[in-house]
Amino acid sequence: MSDLTLTSPASGVPEAAPRTAPMRAVGPIAWMRQNLFGSWWSTAVTLVLAYLIVRWTIGFVEWAFANAIWSVPYQGNQPQTQICRDMKGVGACWAVVAEKHRFILFGTYPFEEHWRPALVCLLFVGLYVFSAIRRFWNWILVPVWVVTLTVIGILMWGGVFGLPYVPQERWGGLPITLILSTFGLALAFPLAILVALGRRSRMPAIKMLCVLYVELIRGVPLISLLFMASVMFPLFLPEGMNIDKLLRAQVAITLFAGAYLAEVVRAGLQALPRGQYEAAEALGLSYWQKTGLIILPQALRLVIPPLVNTFIGFFKDTSLVLIIGIFDLLTAGKTAIVEPAWQGFGVEVYVTVGAIYLVFCFAMSKYSQDLERELNRHRRR
């Protein structure tokens, strides 16, 4: 090693070739090169997908807008849907939605009173938005909910303040969907908390009852419970006593939602460190003080995102009442195309109804994602 001098160039090793400047790492071209044309495989995928997307978009725009028919002529009172039938498969017939939108949204509610269910829907949305703002997460929610739900009841039924009375059989459409999901969840939530606490209780009999309830309900489909509510429930009651169909379905949905929510709440109770339970006991708090002041506030906070996901699931599941013939949004949509003149335009109606569900569920899921980010902020660095 000693005969090597520092000044002599290492023999055999050529000098490094001059290198070009590195590839641009910023800017749209660099972004595309990295994310769309990263490799041969990626380039092929991009080209195929781009071709398909362009073709589908053009096809969809042609069907939904360019070739669509927005209204049909009338002969007396009868809509002439022949022009729609001629364009079937080529252009959408939005005329069916234009003609039937009141029916799809509000069902058979008296036509001149439609402002009432419309206002009810707005009130429900307002209630959701209000409850979603974290600043109002305190006792103020209780009177707001009670007052809003009372106003909703007055608006739907009427009979006071000069509003004509509307019997429940004539309610339908979007308000029914919102009523079933809101009341179902509002009633199922306290039930779920009780069952979740019962399932973790040290008392064997209570624990067994709760396990039995949760596992039985979760093992059967919602339809079987709805069938039970519609055909079996009347047999359970004493003679002469009758509960109307909507309320029976509401009970079934509440019981169903309760079992699923109970499992979500239980997950929160289990995730809470034991130290919290022990510290609360060490302070000498009673069981209910411990649960209400220490355990539940923390446990529920842990499971807010899965809770919202369960809410989304139940909002969608209320559509199952179609099978026992309750007039919710989906049933109204399905009934709207029974009329011979409009038969065969199911796709247009289902797309519209699907869009309404999509708006509600998408808003909830975006909210849940934002909330999750917000609540986990202290964990991120």
Place this chain on the structure above:
Amino acid sequence: MSSSASDPRLVSAGPPKRPWRLSWADERVRAVVWQVLVVGLVLAIVWWLWRNTVHNLEVRRIATGFGFLGREAGLPIGETLIEYEPTDTYLRALTVGVLNTLKVAGLGILLATVLGTLVGIARLSQNWLLSKLAGLYVEIIRDVPLLLQLLFWYTILQGLPGPRQSLNPLPHVFLSNRGMKLPFIEWGQAHWFTLLAFVVGIVLTVFYARAMRAKQYADGQPRRVWPAGLLLILGLPLAVWAALGAPFTPDLPALRGFNFRGGITVSPEFFALLLGLVTYTAGFIAEIVRAGILSVNQGQWEAAQALGLRRGEILRKIVLPQALRVIVPPMTSQYLNLTKNSSLAVAIGYQDIVSIANTTLNQTGQAIEGIAIIMLVYLTISLSISLFMNWYNARIALVER
């Protein structure tokens, strides 16, 4: 742990045994009182409902018991896996229903897992277009009720042209409002043996792969499994088929008069139900797979890259086995959901157990028995899937010291 229980120091460390005191201040007395109260209340409600039911059944002259199962059903069923005539008994009709449910649920679980895994991996793709498209699919499919999706698919399938103008996307495949017609072969005894050989081949391959892996653990040399596997899985059935005379008569669907003859039929009801269930559940499975893959530490990817593995290999050999531990429990509940959601078949007229039991209870008027049958069937299926998935989960769980 068991040895420490006999250790006198640890036994004495527990709280001292206190004698029972008949007082509200004693926690144990309170617990007993509360339990007696709650159980008593539940029993009282159940007894009240039971008494009402018995009374109502008497007043309405509704028969009870499962005697109707042996009577003639008289209900026509469109598609059956076992032979069935309307003159058969209710029991046989209900069995057909259970088999139809199992058929759609089994096939649905298989296809939804494949589609969901593909979409989940696509969402993590480095290709921006692919990942955004997969994200859009998941977001839309999960935010629209399944029942609406089923009605939508069924409407589209019913809107297809009649058999005479049916679409013909591939040779001998016909798509019309009567369903899909696929070519098949005339199935004989030789084909059953071939199928059996195929299954035997798969089982033998699994054992072979296991033996090879044991050898690799012993000397560190990787061995190729696929040549022998290919021979066992494809060669063995082919040999059996050839030995039995290689019967092969294609059964092609063809238009005769107003309808098709030959081939196998996929009814529009079954097709719409399967399509709806698979696309819907795949949206949820995709999210589970994505979360599972993301849960694997980034260091695992980097270490595998440093070992010189390719991206596909890393995913298959390093990441997925670890992700499975996170994926399997929520996947179980998706399988259960799919099975329970298959009951929505009643809305589009596919005759599954709910649909047939519903017709039965309408014909006989025995609502309680009909619903009890539905619930019993689903509870059994749910329990079986849970048990199997729990066994699988325990098998792949991390072995901790």
